[in-house]
Amino acid sequence: MMRRYDEMPKIKLPNAKDIKISDTTIRDGCQMPGIVMKKSHKLKIFEYLHDMGVEKLETFIYNDRDKDAARAMMDYSYDFPEVTGWARANPADIDEVLKVGGIRETGILMSISDSHIYDKMGLKSYEEAEKKYLNALQYAVDHGLKTRCHIEDTSRANYAFVYPFIRKCIEIDPHTIIRVCDTLGYGVPFPEEEEPYGIPIVVKKLKEIGVKHIEMHVHDDFGLGVANTLAGLWYGADWANLTFLGIGERAGNSELEKIMAFLITRVEGFDKYDLRTVTEFAQYMEDEVGLRVPRNKAIVGKNIFSHESGIHTAGIIKNPFTYEPFPPELVGGKRNLMIGQTSGTEVVRLKAEEALNELLGIEVHVEKSDSRIKSIHNEIQKMYDAEERRSSVSDEEMKDYVRKYFLYQVDGWEEELEERKAKKKLNLTLVNPEFMPLDGIPAAATSLTDKSVKKVKNGSSKKK
Numbered sequence: 001m002m003r004r005y006d007e008m009p010k011i012k013l014p015n016a017k018d019i020k021i022s023d024t025t026i027r028d029g030c031q032m033p034g035i036v037m038k039k040s041h042k043l044k045i046f047e048y049l050h051d052m053g054v055e056k057l058e059t060f061i062y063n064d065r066d067k068d069a070a071r072a073m074m075d076y077s078y079d080f081p082e083v084t085g086w087a088r089a090n091p092a093d094i095d096e097v098l099k100v101g102g103i104r105e106t107g108i109l110m111s112i113s114d115s116h117i118y119d120k121m122g123l124k125s126y127e128e129a130e131k132k133y134l135n136a137l138q139y140a141v142d143h144g145l146k147t148r149c150h151i152e153d154t155s156r157a158n159y160a161f162v163y164p165f166i167r168k169c170i171e172i173d174p175h176t177i178i179r180v181c182d183t184l185g186y187g188v189p190f191p192e193e194e195e196p197y198g199i200p201i202v203v204k205k206l207k208e209i210g211v212k213h214i215e216m217h218v219h220d221d222f223g224l225g226v227a228n229t230l231a232g233l234w235y236g237a238d239w240a241n242l243t244f245l246g247i248g249e250r251a252g253n254s255e256l257e258k259i260m261a262f263l264i265t266r267v268e269g270f271d272k273y274d275l276r277t278v279t280e281f282a283q284y285m286e287d288e289v290g291l292r293v294p295r296n297k298a299i300v301g302k303n304i305f306s307h308e309s310g311i312h313t314a315g316i317i318k319n320p321f322t323y324e325p326f327p328p329e330l331v332g333g334k335r336n337l338m339i340g341q342t343s344g345t346e347v348v349r350l351k352a353e354e355a356l357n358e359l360l361g362i363e364v365h366v367e368k369s370d371s372r373i374k375s376i377h378n379e380i381q382k383m384y385d386a387e388e389r390r391s392s393v394s395d396e397e398m399k400d401y402v403r404k405y406f407l408y409q410v411d412g413w414e415e416e417l418e419e420r421k422a423k424k425k426l427n428l429t430l431v432n433p434e435f436m437p438l439d440g441i442p443a444a445a446t447s448l449t450d451k452s453v454k455k456v457k458n459g460s461s462k463k464k
C-alpha cells in the first residue's frame with residue numbers, strides 16, 4: 001500500500017552519506033540587487049542555518065562590516081555552519097581572509113571561461129590565467145588555509161583548458177574542493193550531454209581525473225538550478241552550495257530549502273537535517289530583510305498547504321496524503337482549507353462545522369447532504385458568477401453564512417425556525433452529549449440571535 005508518507009519508497013543516492021550542504025545566502029544572496037543585510041540579519045540567518053543543520057557557509061571579508069559579521073558568527077562557537085571565507089585569485093584578497101582570524105577555509109574565484117579570462121580580467125592567455133589562479137591557490141595553502149577552487153562559468157568554458165587546469169589545482173592541494181560554478185545557468189542535467197553544458201559528464205570526468213571533493217554552485221537563469229544541483233550530487237559531487245529562497249544574482253541560485261526538503265523527504269539517509277524552522281525563516285526574510293516570498297514558492301510559500309478546489313479539499317479532509325507532498329509540520333507550516341471559486345460542498349461542510357463549533361462552543365457534526373450546505377455553496381457560487389468577487393471566503397464570512405442558514409434566517413427567520421421546529425427539521429447532529437437543546441433550538445443559538453440579527457440587518461453579513 002502507498003497511502004502514507006512512511007509507506008513511500010525512498011530514492012537511493014549512491015554517495016548519500018558523503019553529501020553536505022554549504023550556504024551562500026550571506027555571500028551570493030547579498031549580491032541580489034535590493035537586498036541589504038545588516039549584521040543582525042546575517043547573525044539571524046546564521047542561527048536559522050544552524051537550526052537546519054547546514055554544515056558550512058561562506059562570507060565576504062572585504063570591509064569591516066563583513067569582517068565584523070564573520071567574527072560575530074564565529075563567536076557563537078557552533079560546530080556548524082563552519083564560517084569560511086571568499087577571495088578573488090589574489091594574495092591580497094587571501095590576506096583579508098587571514099586578517100579576520102579564525103577562518104580556516106577559503107574559496108578562491110578562478111574565472112575560467114574565455115570571456116571572463118580575456119574580457120573581464122583582461123588577461124592575454126590561458127597560461128596567464130592559470131599562473132594567476134595557481135599562484136593564489138598556493139598562497140592560500142602556504143598560509144595554512146583549506147581551499148575551494150571556484151571554477152567560475154564552467155558551463156561556458158573550453159574544457160581543453162578546464163581539465164588540465166584542475167589537474168594542476170589538485171596537485172597543489174589534493175583535498176581542495178572543486179566548485180563547479182554554473183554561473184549563468186547554462187548547465188543541463190542530462191547524462192548524454194557533453195561539456196561544457198552536461199553537468200553529469202563534467203562531474204563524472206572530474207572524479208575520473210582524481211578530484212576528491214566537488215561542490216555544485218548553480219544559478220537559476222533557465223530555471224534549472226535545482227535539477228542541475230541534484231544532477232551534480234547524483235553523479236558524484238559531495239557538496240551543494242545554495243541560498244535560502246534562492247536569492248542571489250539575477251534569477252538567483254538553487255534554493256537551499258528545496259534541495260534540503262528533497263533530500264530529507266525523498267532520499268534515504270538525510271535525517272541529519274531539520275527544516276522545522278524554515279517557514280518562520282521565510283517570514284523573517286520577508287519581514288526583516290524585505291524580500292517578498294511568492295505565495296506559491298515551494299516548501300515555504302503561504303500556499304504550500306492551502307487548499308481550495310473541490311476535489312483537492314475533499315481529498316485532504318479524508319487523508320492529507322492525497323494532495324500534500326509531506327506533512328506541514330516538517331517545515332513548520334500549517335494546513336489551510338479555504339472556500340473559493342473552485343470549491344465543492346465538502347469543504348463548505350467542514351468550514352460550516354468549524355464555524356458552528358466556534359459560535360456554539362460545542363462540537364457539532366454537519367452532513368454533506370444537509371440542504372443548508374448546498375444553499376451556502378450556491379450562494380457562494382452566485383457571488384463568483386457575478387464576477388465581482390476576487391478572493392476566497394473568509395472564516396468570518398463563513399460564520400455569517402452559518403448564522404444565516406443554521407442559526408436563523410435573515411428574512412422571516414422566526415417563521416422559518418417555527419416551521420423547522422414543527423417539522424422537527426432542525427437537524428444538526430450535536431456530538432456533545434451534555435448539550436441540551438432548548439425546544440429543538442441550540443441554546444447558544446438562541447442567545448446569539450438578537451445580536452446577530454441586528455448585525456445581519458445592518459448588512460454586515462451581506463455578500464462581499
Ligand SMILES: CC(=O)SCCNC(=O)CCNC(=O)[C@H](O)C(C)(C)COP(=O)(O)OP(=O)(O)OC[C@H]1O[C@@H](n2cnc3c(N)ncnc32)[C@H](O)[C@@H]1OP(=O)(O)O
Binds near residue numbers: 060121
Ligand atoms: C560570480 C560572482 O558572484 S563573483 C562575486 C561577485 N561579488 C562581488 O563583487 C561583491 C564583492 N566585491 C567587492 O567588494 C569589490 O568588487 C572588490 C572589493 C572585490 C573589488 O573592488 P574593486 O577593486 O573596486 O574592483 P571592481 O569591483 O570595480 O572590479 C572587480 C575586479 O575584480 C577582478 N576580478 C574578477 N574576477 C577575478 C578573479 N577570478 N580573480 C581576480 N580578480 C578578479 C576584475 O578583473 C576587476 O578588476 P579590474 O578592474 O582590475 O579588472
Ligand SMILES: O=C(O)CCC(=O)C(=O)O
Binds near residue numbers: 182
Ligand atoms: O564563488 C563562486 O561561487 C563563483 C562565483 C559565483 O558566484 C558564480 O559563479 O556564480
